[in-house]
Amino acid sequence: MSQTDLERYQHLIDNGDEPENNQSGNPTFTSILDKCVSRRQILRGSLNSVVAGMVTTSGVGLLAGSAQAKRLLPPQAQGRPPFGLKPMLGFEPVAPSFANLVTVPTGYSSRPFLPWGTPICGHYPPYLDGGHNSGADQEYQVGHNHDGMHYFPLHNDGDGSEHGLLCINHEYIQQSDMHPNGPTLVSGSRVIEDEVRKEVAAHGVSIVEVRKQGDTWEVVQGGYNRRITGATPMELSGPVRGSDMVQTRYSRNGTRTRGTLNNCAHGYTPWGTYLTCEENWAGYFVNQGEQPREQSRYGVSRTAGRYRWETVTTNDVYARHDVSVKGNSAADDYRNEANTFGWVVEIDPFKPDSIPRKRTAMGRFAHEGAWMAPARRGQPLTVYMGDDARFEYIYKFVTRERYHPRTAGGHLLDEGTLYVARFNADGTGDWLALDINDAEFRAACRAADVEFKDQADVLINTRAAADVIGATRMDRPEWGAVHPQTGEVYMTLTNNSQRQPGDVDGANPRGPNAYGQIVRWQEQGNRNWATRFQWELFVVAGPEENSARLDGEALDETNIFNSPDGLWFDQNGVLWIQTDGSQAAPFGNNQMLAADPRTGEIRRFMTGPRGCEVTGVVTTPDGATMFVNVQHPGGNWPDGGNARPRSSMVVVTQDDGGPIGI
Ligand code: FEO
Ligand code: CA
Numbered sequence: 311m312s313q314t315d316l317e318r319y320q321h322l323i324d325n326g327d328e329p330e331n332n333q334s335g336n337p338t339f340t341s342i343l344d345k346c347v348s349r350r351q352i353l354r355g356s357l358n359s360v361v362a363g364m365v366t367t368s369g370v371g372l373l374a375g376s377a378q379a380k381r382l383l384p385p386q387a388q389g390r391p392p393f394g395l396k397p398m399l400g401f402e403p404v405a406p407s408f409a410n411l412v413t414v415p416t417g418y419s420s421r422p423f424l425p426w427g428t429p430i431c432g433h434y435p436p437y438l439d440g441g442h443n444s445g446a447d448q449e450y451q452v453g454h455n456h457d458g459m460h461y462f463p464l465h466n467d468g469d470g471s472e473h474g475l476l477c478i479n480h481e482y483i484q485q486s487d488m489h490p491n492g493p494t495l496v497s498g499s500r501v502i503e504d505e506v507r508k509e510v511a512a513h514g515v516s517i518v519e520v521r522k523q524g525d526t527w528e529v530v531q532g533g534y535n536r537r538i539t540g541a542t543p544m545e546l547s548g549p550v551r552g553s554d555m556v557q558t559r560y561s562r563n564g565t566r567t568r569g570t571l572n573n574c575a576h577g578y579t580p581w582g583t584y585l586t587c588e589e590n591w592a593g594y595f596v597n598q599g600e601q602p603r604e605q606s607r608y609g610v611s612r613t614a615g616r617y618r619w620e621t622v623t624t625n626d627v628y629a630r631h632d633v634s635v636k637g638n639s640a641a642d643d644y645r646n647e648a649n650t651f652g653w654v655v656e657i658d659p660f661k662p663d664s665i666p667r668k669r670t671a672m673g674r675f676a677h678e679g680a681w682m683a684p685a686r687r688g689q690p691l692t693v694y695m696g697d698d699a700r701f702e703y704i705y706k707f708v709t710r711e712r713y714h715p716r717t718a719g720g721h722l723l724d725e726g727t728l729y730v731a732r733f734n735a736d737g738t739g740d741w742l743a744l745d746i747n748d749a750e751f752r753a754a755c756r757a758a759d760v761e762f763k764d765q766a767d768v769l770i771n772t773r774a775a776a777d778v779i780g781a782t783r784m785d786r787p788e789w790g791a792v793h794p795q796t797g798e799v800y801m802t803l804t805n806n807s808q809r810q811p812g813d814v815d816g817a818n819p820r821g822p823n824a825y826g827q828i829v830r831w832q833e834q835g836n837r838n839w840a841t842r843f844q845w846e847l848f849v850v851a852g853p854e855e856n857s858a859r860l861d862g863e864a865l866d867e868t869n870i871f872n873s874p875d876g877l878w879f880d881q882n883g884v885l886w887i888q889t890d891g892s893q894a895a896p897f898g899n900n901q902m903l904a905a906d907p908r909t910g911e912i913r914r915f916m917t918g919p920r921g922c923e924v925t926g927v928v929t930t931p932d933g934a935t936m937f938v939n940v941q942h943p944g945g946n947w948p949d950g951g952n953a954r955p956r957s958s959m960v961v962v963t964q965d966d967g968g969p970i971g972i
């Protein structure tokens with residue numbers, strides 16, 4: 311890659327959304343890509359033996375109880391054969407595209423569904439172009455900037471492939487699209503409170519009951535439909551609950567907060583709940599005074615909140631975004647408000663009145679998503695997570711209690727061990743516990759002269775704890791995916807404009823890294839809760855002269871891509887890769903590709919409209935309907951004419967009704 315390329319792509323890569331705050335100087339390893347490639351044969355041998363001895367996931371059925379009677383567990387939790395271990399990609403790859411539309415392979419169709427502003431609850435206020443809906447309207451409409459999502463089938467129609475609940479994250483907003491003339495500011499202050507109400511309501515999560523009617527999908531005006539926003543009451547759960555570090559004027563005993571923000575990717579549990587993850591929340595808060603490490607290490611603003619909500623000082627819901635010290639104690643002000651963000655939030659989509667819970671045992675950072683390894687009866691659960699910022703870390707959480715389908719529930723996520731990953735130069739890796747009762751962690755804290763007063767302090771300062779223990783500084787970990795049968799874990803490392811040539815290592819082999827890579831690993835003994843693993847690079851993305859597939863060959867016009875972001879395994883064992891990166895030639899608009907995890911074959915399946923990011927994908931259990939999200943499209947997509955652009959899902963089907971991709 312030339313310097314000119316770097317400059318050309320810089321504005322796309324370095325969008326300011328993922329600030330760099332890691333000054334830890336943790337060690338990196340001077341290793342090179344060749345080393346990873348040479349290791350592949352060894353690892354492939356071990357993977358084959360894993361496949362031969364693979365376990366069947368627990369065959370659990372419906373949960374009991376009337377409120378849960380309709381709940382079907384996600385396919386991956388049901389041990390429903392067949393999970394394909396040998397997916398054959400069965401479509402002709404589409405070409406790179408610069409057109410302002412969605413392209414899919416010959417024999418497939420796509421159509422927009424649930425764009426921003428679609429009414430889903432309350433009095434179903436219709437969407438008005440031009441930013442003319444009110445804040446109250448937005449509280450009943452699909453939010454902005456669709457991101458991670460999941461489909462929970464409802465069982466009263468067969469396997470739920472034509473009727474289910476979609477849970478959709480709304481990551482952030484474009485203020486310019488949201489109001490008739492953008493945000494109204496006087497001397498830097500928001501002077502129209504309803505604009506701010508609308509922006510807060512456009513964040514969070516949409517839960518929508520959907521049903522297939524003929525060839526199209528429709529919103530069911532039912533009781534499950536719900537908007538969770540940046541102001542919805544939430545419980546704090548796990549070790550941080552009740553800590554003096556989360557006491558606020560709203561919750562003097564530190565047990566509650568309001569809202570979830572910057573919900574990027576997601577996860578789901580074998581008991582049928584949705585996990586939504588708080589990513590770039592730090593910039594929504596401002597402290598112009600002295601910042602404690604739990605603010606400075608995360609990039610809380612020193613000048614103004616991202617959308618200046620804090621300037622609506624007459625309303626506590628908005629004013630709390632100023633997290634400076636104002637009162638005599640934490641219970642008098644919002645100095646701790648930012649400590650109630652940065653978590654994984656569990657939502658029960660089947661209980662519309664349930665209060666979402668922030669599961670603090672899984673750490674506080676720029677959570678991209680939370681991906682659970684296949685649940686196995688009688689064994690602990692493992693959740694993989696990435697911290698998407700330059701030089702941040704990969705984590706996993708292992709539950710203290712073992713999984714039993716009858717007793718499983720959210721309480722499992724409140725007790726366990728949080729680990730951070732170290733990728734060694736020899737292709738092995740270690741999981742390092744961030745646990746105040748762990749001797750190695752305590753010794754590392756003493757050696758670094760860093761103190762944590764209790765586990766709540768460790769969790770609120772997860773990044774600082776990971777710095778101390780010597781984790782590997784990664785190239786922006788985005789989505790992860792766990793193979794439903796082998797338990798092998800994949801994670802995208804999207805890019806890193808700031809990595810220096812002399813600061814590379816095996817898992818992060820390029821500096822600067824404009825194009826990104828996908829790393830995968832297998833846990834020791836194929837136990838996801840093990841503390842050792844073996845890793846390799848699945849694909850190094852980029853143009854032909856600067857890329858490598860699993861077999862060592864370069865990417866070509868059928869699959870060139872950069873900045874891998876979204877990642878998901880379908881029930882046929884196809885690995886879906888979504889991009890958020892440079893749209894210059896040769897890449898074209900952001901796209902989605904399908905990969906065979908065994909062979910490393912990759913084919914481009916879909917291209918998005920101009921300017922968008924493709925993020926979020928799931929299929930119905932039969933694999934015949936695929937939902938894909940298109941975030942922040944440019945131009946006038948999808949409405950056309952002079953309409954404003956709207957983030958939207960698209961529904962992809964094969965014209966013969968067959969499963970997608972194979
Ligand atoms: Fe919201 Fe890291 O993407
Ligand atoms: Ca992302």
Ligand code: CA
Pocket residue numbers: 788804875890
């Ligand atoms: Ca991204």
